[in-house]
Structure formats: structure tokens, C-alpha cells
Amino acid sequence: MLGVTRVWFSMSRDGLLPQWFAKTHPTRHVPTRVTWIVGFASAAIAAFLPIGEAAELTNIGILLAFVVVCAAVIVLRHRQPDLPRTFRTPWMPVVPAVGIVLSIWLITFLQWPGRGSPSGSR
Known part of the structure; x- marks a missing residue:
């Protein structure tokens, strides 16, 4: 979670995303808005998806x-x-x-949610 918040913060600071996301805490100097958004989204994914599907989607991403x-x-x-x-x-x-080639090759061996295991890969 920490990595995505820093990337999101940096992109907004550089003008690639709205500046609203670049706001930091006044004393701790951390991107609190982005941290809260990513935290809630992660919690929602963990609450509503089976852990196996969440892990596969994470690997694909x-x-x-x-x-x-x-x-x-x-x-x-x-x-x-x-x-x-x-x-x-x-x-x-x-x-x-x-x-690029090896990453795409690895993706073909992952189990896409809702589709079952690809034939011959497991």
C-alpha cells in the first residue's frame, strides 16, 4: 500500500493527477488523503473478494x-x-x-478470476 500512495502523490505533485491528492499532513508531511483512499479501497477489496482472487488480480496488476x-x-x-x-x-x-515478453508469459499462467485454471498450466 505504501508504494502506490507515494506514486500517486508524486504524480499529482508533478501535475499528472489533480493537485488535491498532493496535499500532505501539516506536521508529518505524508500524503494522508491518498493513504486514506488507498486504505479504504484495499479494505473493500479484502472484504468482498476471496483472498485467492485478490492475490491473482494483484499479480496481474x-x-x-x-x-x-x-x-x-x-x-x-x-x-x-x-x-x-x-x-x-x-x-x-x-x-x-x-x-515485456517474460511478464506477459507469466501472466498467461495466472488464474483469471471467474475463469478457472488455464488448460495445461497447473
């Missing part, structure tokens, strides 16, 4: 987020090759492309 990050690295390095970077990507674009 994390792998899809990794696919998006790998694709973004390829696109940004291609569109803005001279921009200063804080990290290096070895064997560009092979490593991010392999990350």
Missing part, C-alpha cells in the same frame, strides 16, 4: 505495470536519446523487451 515500465524505457530512450539519465539500461532495448 504488478506484471502489467512492469510491462508498461519496460515499454516506457524503450520509448523514452528512443524518443529522447540525449536526455541525461540517472540509470543505465544494459543491452538496450533487448533487456526491456525480454522483460
Whole structure:
């Protein structure tokens, strides 16, 4: 939960989401609005979904987020090759492309909620 609140806060601070979400607690300097929203949403998911389905949906979401990050690295390095970077990507674009392929491959082995187990994977 902590990771998503910080990403959400940073995106709103950078103008990608409404500034209302970037408000922090006056003395603790933490994004309380976003923390409450994510906390309630997490509690609702935990209350109404079976734990197995919630875990599978979490796995799918994390792998899809990794696919998006790998694709973004390829696109940004291609569109803005001279921009200063804080990290290096070895064997560009092979490593991010392999990350995309392997993440999608792993997603095919996950059990989608309501569909049962994919044939031959378990």
C-alpha cells in the first residue's frame, strides 16, 4: 500500500493527477488523503473478494505495470536519446523487451478470476 500512495502523490505533485491528492499532513508531511483512499479501497477489496482472487488480480496488476515500465524505457530512450539519465539500461532495448515478453508469459499462467485454471498450466 505504501508504494502506490507515494506514486500517486508524486504524480499529482508533478501535475499528472489533480493537485488535491498532493496535499500532505501539516506536521508529518505524508500524503494522508491518498493513504486514506488507498486504505479504504484495499479494505473493500479484502472484504468482498476471496483472498485467492485478490492475490491473482494483484499479480496481474504488478506484471502489467512492469510491462508498461519496460515499454516506457524503450520509448523514452528512443524518443529522447540525449536526455541525461540517472540509470543505465544494459543491452538496450533487448533487456526491456525480454522483460515485456517474460511478464506477459507469466501472466498467461495466472488464474483469471471467474475463469478457472488455464488448460495445461497447473
